[in-house]
Amino acid sequence: MTQRGSQVVYQTGVRVIGGVADVAVGTPVCKTGRTTGTTCGTVLAKDVTYNYPDGIVTGLIETDLCAKGGDSGAPLFSTTGGYGSRSAYGAFGILSGSTGFCDVPGFRSSFQPLPEVMSTYQLALAPRY
Secondary structure, three states: OOOOOOEEEEOOEEEEEEEEOOOOOOOEEEEEEOOOEEEEEEEEEEEEEEEEOOEEEEEEEEEOOOOOOOOOOOEEEEEEEOOOOOOOEEEEEEEEEEOOOOOOOOOOEEEEEHHHHHHHOOOOOOOOO
16 A cells, blocks of 8 residues: 655655644754755754845754755654654645855755645645555
């Protein structure tokens, strides 16, 4: 039987997303992007403002996860379960951008909080079957 529902690719498999949640500073997280694949790290700050070439974006989640061009829109998710069930993982954000090269000390990546995105566009997680 194939399990359907809200999932995210994680290394060699998938993680079932059981809930969309706010995330606390210090939380261990991962993202899976088209360019860099799965990278993991920590939430460093919340409600951060980034000044991108196209304009200023406020209210972002800041992490130390490696992200490069082509990763935009990658999901930010928990590394442990407990979001809706013991095996379901939480989703926190969508990759917005980064400060440059991953191997440079002080590198940061930013994510638009997912609860805000889901609310704005009236979205909901697909049910598990």
